[in-house]
Amino acid sequence: MLEADLIAQLTGYLELVREPIELRSSLDDDQPKSQDMREMLDEIAACSDRVTHVRTDDDARTPSFAIVRPGTDISVRFAGLPLGHEFTSLVLALLQVGGHPVKEEQSLIDAVQALEGDFEFTTYMSLSCQNCPTVVQALNAMAVLNPRIKHTAVEGSLFQDEVNERRILAVPTIYLNGAEFGSGRMDIADFLAKLDTGAAARAAESLNERAPYDVLVVGSGPAGVSAAIYAARKGFRTGLAGERLGGQVLDTMSIENFVSTPYTEGPKLAAALGEHAAQYEIDQIRNVVASELVPATDGGLHEVRFSGGGVLRAKSIVLATGARWRTLGVPGEDEYRNKGVTFCPHCDGPLFKNKPIAVVGGGNSGVEAAIDLAGVTGHVTVIEYLDELRADTVLLRKLDSLPNVDVVRSARTTEIVGDGGEVTAVQYEDRDSGDLKTVEVNGVFVQIGLLPVTEWLSSSGVELSGRGEIIVDAAGATNIPGIFAAGDVTTTPYKQIVVAMGGGSTAALSAFDYLIRQDVPTEAGELASV
16 A cells, blocks of 8 residues: 555654554445555554554544554544645654654643643545645644544545535635634644634733844745845844745645756745754744834834734844735625635645536636646636636647636636535626626636735835835835835745745845944844854
């Protein structure tokens, strides 16, 4: 079942197991997937004398298995085969149930262990989803830290009846005690924010207690991390505040144009960014969203205020809040978000197996999505506003070769139609004739580009372009002294990872140049000594 290199890796990892663990399986002898699971679990058990596989058939979902620390209430369960993106989740679960410490901030560990009540979580995921492992690993870790928390990760494509019954059309989707709890990428801090009523107040207090920074980077994507590393290397007291480390990179499946690396995937690159940043004295503040920028007056400090409370102060700031998916802004789009309207073909494509779907957008991202989805779904309709698709020639050739893809050009999407529970059709206007037309689909994948995250700057005085981008010069400087910007949030052309990294480095070097010309001493020592 498992390839030799994976077995070798597992054998090495399982040397870290401190406590005996049991793999308790529930199987159906008539299911091929059950046979695969039995083989996989036997192979895992053979990798360590502290791991045993026992068939118990004690769970209604087959195939499934629990990873249990005997003599305790600690366990996690996988319904399906945790391969693909979820193989790392499997390895971490084995280690953590086996007594290897959960690597997380101690404050978060303490908060999880202090949660009172019984929490039964179920996560519906797909093996091709790059966001699902974050959720699965967070809930598994929480179940290890607090035995009153239980978690089952369900492979949606393998339990299609259950997915259809609950009308799940996006992953990850999380249920708590039988009721829908949330969807999308979430980590331990996110779960605590919803479960622990005092978490927000403690987070705000933690921000307020931090000393002012020489350089505060707002946004933790490629541009932000690059800026923080360059600032820290100059010896400055540096803060890096953002919602999720990696930013939009986390939503990118294949990266083939990152110079020096022929191929990687978004989550892997995001992890590498985090590992690199950890090599420096950077105060990383995660799971925060900036809500207001208050520029300094009379030689004081700039302030950044955050949603939920809390303020950080700095002598200079690098704005790197990136961009988010552009939406259609039509009736039904918000109502059916995650009920057929989605933005991630890799994550949610398997949930539309053999079903008709539409892709709105004919640029590279839209055509790539259509190509990927054509191999999973029943039929794909590409809806493009312009007269021609704008994707690269090689992608258009591939698209033209697919028998289950139709392309509608010169079409303005006007409405997402549904039955109150999920999408049933998409409506568009033929821009040439003015006629309204309807295509029956079960899903709509929106791929029409990105919008800069700058709404929070509306009262700051930072100059924005007509498209809402931060206007910067060649040095990454904004119109306000001491405030710089980099990456997709700026007017810098070509929204690419390498361009964002270069912009972040430039902005940090410009902040360095700005600060050494100031007479204000730093908390960490005189700037003149750098």
